[in-house]
Amino acid sequence: MSSEGIFITGLGIISPLGRGLPSTIHALKNPVSGIHSADLFNVAVDQIMPVADVTVPFPTEPGVPRTHALALVAARDAMEGRKAPPDAIVIGVTTGGMPKSEQLLGSKIVSPQEYVYHGAGTVATYLAEHVSCTGPAFTLSTACSSGTAAIKIALEMLRRGKAKSVLVGGADALCRFTYFGFFSLQLIDPKGARPLDRDRAGISLGEGAAMLLLESAPTPPQGSIAQILGGGISCDAYHPTAPHPKGEGALKAMQDAIADAGIRAVDIGYINLHGTATLDNDASEATALRTLYLDRIPSVSSTKGMTGHSLGAAGAVECAISALSVSEELIPANTGCVNPDASLGLPVVLKPESRPVKIALSNSFGFGGNNAAVVIGSVDLPVPVRQRTCPMSLQVTGLACLTGSGGTDDSFQKFSQGVHVTGVLSDEEVSKDLPQRQVRRLKRTSRMALALATAARKDAGGSDCPSSVFFGTGWGPLTETYDFLTKLFGSDMKFSSPTDFINSVHNAPAGQVAMELKAHGANITATGGDYSFEQALFIASLLTSEKDNLLLLGADEMHPELSLLFDPSSAGDTTPSDGGGAIMAVATDSPEGPAITPVAYRMAPGNTGSAPMIDPGIIKDIDRRYGALFVGIPLAYEVAARAQVKSFLTYSKFSGPVVDYRKYTGQYATSAAVATVLAVKAIKRGSLPAILTGKQEVSLSGKGILVMGFGPYCTAIDVRNHNRGVHAP
Amino acid sequence: MEEVRPEKASIGKSSNGKASIGSSPIEKLIDELKKKVLDILNIQDVSLSDIDSNAPMVGNELGIDSIDILELVTVIEQDYGVRIDNKELGRKVFASFTSLAQYIADHRTS
Numbered sequence: 001m002s003s004e005g006i007f008i009t010g011l012g013i014i015s016p017l018g019r020g021l022p023s024t025i026h027a028l029k030n031p032v033s034g035i036h037s038a039d040l041f042n043v044a045v046d047q048i049m050p051v052a053d054v055t056v057p058f059p060t061e062p063g064v065p066r067t068h069a070l071a072l073v074a075a076r077d078a079m080e081g082r083k084a085p086p087d088a089i090v091i092g093v094t095t096g097g098m099p100k101s102e103q104l105l106g107s108k109i110v111s112p113q114e115y116v117y118h119g120a121g122t123v124a125t126y127l128a129e130h131v132s133c134t135g136p137a138f139t140l141s142t143a144c145s146s147g148t149a150a151i152k153i154a155l156e157m158l159r160r161g162k163a164k165s166v167l168v169g170g171a172d173a174l175c176r177f178t179y180f181g182f183f184s185l186q187l188i189d190p191k192g193a194r195p196l197d198r199d200r201a202g203i204s205l206g207e208g209a210a211m212l213l214l215e216s217a218p219t220p221p222q223g224s225i226a227q228i229l230g231g232g233i234s235c236d237a238y239h240p241t242a243p244h245p246k247g248e249g250a251l252k253a254m255q256d257a258i259a260d261a262g263i264r265a266v267d268i269g270y271i272n273l274h275g276t277a278t279l280d281n282d283a284s285e286a287t288a289l290r291t292l293y294l295d296r297i298p299s300v301s302s303t304k305g306m307t308g309h310s311l312g313a314a315g316a317v318e319c320a321i322s323a324l325s326v327s328e329e330l331i332p333a334n335t336g337c338v339n340p341d342a343s344l345g346l347p348v349v350l351k352p353e354s355r356p357v358k359i360a361l362s363n364s365f366g367f368g369g370n371n372a373a374v375v376i377g378s379v380d381l382p383v384p385v386r387q388r389t390c391p392m393s394l395q396v397t398g399l400a401c402l403t404g405s406g407g408t409d410d411s412f413q414k415f416s417q418g419v420h421v422t423g424v425l426s427d428e429e430v431s432k433d434l435p436q437r438q439v440r441r442l443k444r445t446s447r448m449a450l451a452l453a454t455a456a457r458k459d460a461g462g463s464d465c466p467s468s469v470f471f472g473t474g475w476g477p478l479t480e481t482y483d484f485l486t487k488l489f490g491s492d493m494k495f496s497s498p499t500d501f502i503n504s505v506h507n508a509p510a511g512q513v514a515m516e517l518k519a520h521g522a523n524i525t526a527t528g529g530d531y532s533f534e535q536a537l538f539i540a541s542l543l544t545s546e547k548d549n550l551l552l553l554g555a556d557e558m559h560p561e562l563s564l565l566f567d568p569s570s571a572g573d574t575t576p577s578d579g580g581g582a583i584m585a586v587a588t589d590s591p592e593g594p595a596i597t598p599v600a601y602r603m604a605p606g607n608t609g610s611a612p613m614i615d616p617g618i619i620k621d622i623d624r625r626y627g628a629l630f631v632g633i634p635l636a637y638e639v640a641a642r643a644q645v646k647s648f649l650t651y652s653k654f655s656g657p658v659v660d661y662r663k664y665t666g667q668y669a670t671s672a673a674v675a676t677v678l679a680v681k682a683i684k685r686g687s688l689p690a691i692l693t694g695k696q697e698v699s700l701s702g703k704g705i706l707v708m709g710f711g712p713y714c715t716a717i718d719v720r721n722h723n724r725g726v727h728a729p
Numbered sequence: 730m731e732e733v734r735p736e737k738a739s740i741g742k743s744s745n746g747k748a749s750i751g752s753s754p755i756e757k758l759i760d761e762l763k764k765k766v767l768d769i770l771n772i773q774d775v776s777l778s779d780i781d782s783n784a785p786m787v788g789n790e791l792g793i794d795s796i797d798i799l800e801l802v803t804v805i806e807q808d809y810g811v812r813i814d815n816k817e818l819g820r821k822v823f824a825s826f827t828s829l830a831q832y833i834a835d836h837r838t839s
Contacts, residue, residue, distance in 0.1 A: 499797070
């Protein structure tokens with residue numbers, strides 16, 4: 001049993017309410033809406049919609065996008081007075097560097113060096129560099145639930161002993177992409193967001209960042225603000241954008257969070273709603289609450305009438321507000337609502353109230369049916385006693401990959417013959433086994449994800465559907481991103497495609513997969529350049545429990561223009577390539593048969609890849625444990641990465657074959673997904689052919705393959721056939 | 730709010746309500762819209778002659794949903810200069826191909 005609590009020991013927030021805790025608390029006590037009419041993007045008069053922008057001045061660096069700058073302000077404030085860096089960073093982001101990239105693309109600037117901050121994952125690495133964090137820096141991109149989902153992942157990282165302190169939060173800045181995207185969906189209220197009002201007519205977009213420093217400790221560390229008691233993540237698996245009409249996914253996320261916290265629903269004194277002020281969201285969330293509580297719903301409010309909807313930041317901002325509700329004994333008002341919609345049946349708080357709140361719940365729901373909820377308790381509550389949990393291994397039940405050579409069998413056959421599987425399949429070939437109706441409005445990345453998911457499930461026997469889906473993508477759906485912006489800029493900002501908008505979000509492919517496989521559990525999309533698949537795997541090992549069925553995916557598309565601008569490795573490749581891999585698995589801490597286990601993820605120490613990057617226990621017996629290393633060397637970091645490999649081999653004294661897998665797969669962010677699938681295939685076959693080892697055939701009997709990534713981060717995945725009685729790493 | 734006047738569209742409609750290669754301007758517009766919808770929404774398994782001009786556009790064998798309707802809203806504004814900027818109006822206009830054609834015919838600027 002474990003009796004360590006997870007405490008919020010630092011809190012940084014910058015939002016339309018101001019910067020820092022005193023300003024935010026003052027605004028919550030004296031609510032004034034941050035939503036106002038502003039022509040941020042020089043649009044036509046009839047397109048000017050109210051927004052909630054950050055108006056307080058904050059430091060920025062030249063060339064760094066606004067999202068990164070906002071995130072850093074919140075991170076620095078959360079870390080104020082700390083000397084030790086956090087062990088890890090987990091943040092939710094949707095558009096990342098888009099505020100800058102869209103301007104560059106609109107101006108037809110084609111210098112790749114201008115786009116180094118484009119990736120949503122670059123916000124986390126930017127923070128890591130500034131707060132000297134050398135551990136994992138993970139980025140969740142599950143649309144509007146990102147910030148809340150990040151907190152649940154950080155919670156599990158701490159509970160499962162992978163970190164003692166985690167800087168967690170969310171950040172998003174206003175940009176044309178989301179402004180016109182939501183405009184095209186007719187989801188913006190021209191009068192400003194009025195959550196829960198009978199006349200509500202949509203959202204107001206906002207921006208901001210909030211960061212929480214979480215620490216695990218048996219008693220509250222000095223300066224603790226509140227504690228995170230539990231979290232729940234679910235997926236509607238119902239529609240790409242609309243919430244389930246009965247709020248089934250929302251209900252499941254809340255129920256899971258409450259169970260995870262070890263409390264009863266009636267123990268909650270305040271609920272910070274997702275409350276976007278769209279007709280559908282507020283109705284669906286209210287239905288879920290009525291189902292959960294019948295007629296005893298605690299005080300609720302949506303604070304989006306003050307802050308606007310800051311997408312990936314929203315969950316973190318609202319968890320911060322919920323923590324302040326608990327620490328300041330304050331129930332924030334549902335600003336913007338004049339005539340509460342009686343049909344919702346919610347006890348909405350219209351004016352701020354001063355009274356003790358021991359436990360608060362914060363809800364966030366997003367596109368792709370992605371839902372998350374977090375339970376926050378006051379510092380003086382007893383620390384919950386919990387069963388000790390550990391990160392899971394993934395026992396493989398089915399496999400699939402897509403490469404320039406085709407599907408799994410074609411790819412593995414060629415790879416085994418030492419033949420490259422580089423290249424780009426046509427969209428039609430990618431989705432040849434999927435019904436046309438299903439893919440008619442999906443472009444490349446979503447088609448890849450669906451094709452991979454379907455094939456992996458078929459390989460697993462086709463019976464069980466996974467409950468949860470973990471998807472890693474370096475760049476998300478690039479075709480939709482490109483097409484959306486092309487239409488927008490090509491029409492002088494008059495027209496954009498709502499279909500491209502909703503399918504452009506990083507988590508759209510995973511949402512499609514969840515709908516196809518009816519996967520109602522956690523639905524996570526992680527992004528971090530060349531290490532995105534590894535992030536998804538690590539998160540899967542943290543969010544699943546014994547015997548959970550899950551699907552792990554990684555996919556990236558080669559876009560003829562954007563890949564060349566965003567991904568320097570892809571741009572330098574002689575043969576343009578893309579693809580991905582999928583693994584159906586059962587989570588377990590004692591696998592039988594082929595399984596994959598994440599064993600390392602950290603920033604390359606001084607880019608030398610030496611001593612501390614991987615568990616000394618694994619290195620000690622490396623020749624006995626591993627028959628081969630598959631190493632990923634991103635072209636953009638080739639010199640440094642090769643030096644890291646050399647250093648690692650010297651240090652570990654590994655004497656077996658080293659396969660430079662990107663030579664075979666081509667250079668794309670999630671080539672590690674393909675390498676992992678090929679490694680499992682090789683393990684199942686029991687040997688690695690001479691053509692790959694460069695010497696003779698290598699037996700994999702009793703030995704695994706270590707799939708490693710090098711470059712700015714060093715990662716390692718243990719792939720092996722576990723036999724009864726043989727100790728797993 | 731503008732009212733949709735579907736009765737106008739009945740002129741020249743074939744008796745079974747299905748598309749016929751009509752010669753009246755409204756019939757031509759209906760055919761043009763059907764082609765456009767199949768093309769924009771990438772619906773490949775339905776032929777023009779299978780589409781009933783008076784049947785509901787959403788929730789039938791075409792498989793059109795609310796996202797598709799929003800996509801069509803953009804295209805119709807772009808191609809005909811006709812703006813359908815709220816869901817209530819959208820529900821009336823997109824009741825059928827006939828009502829859509831009629832609304833466009835009554836409001837088009839291009």
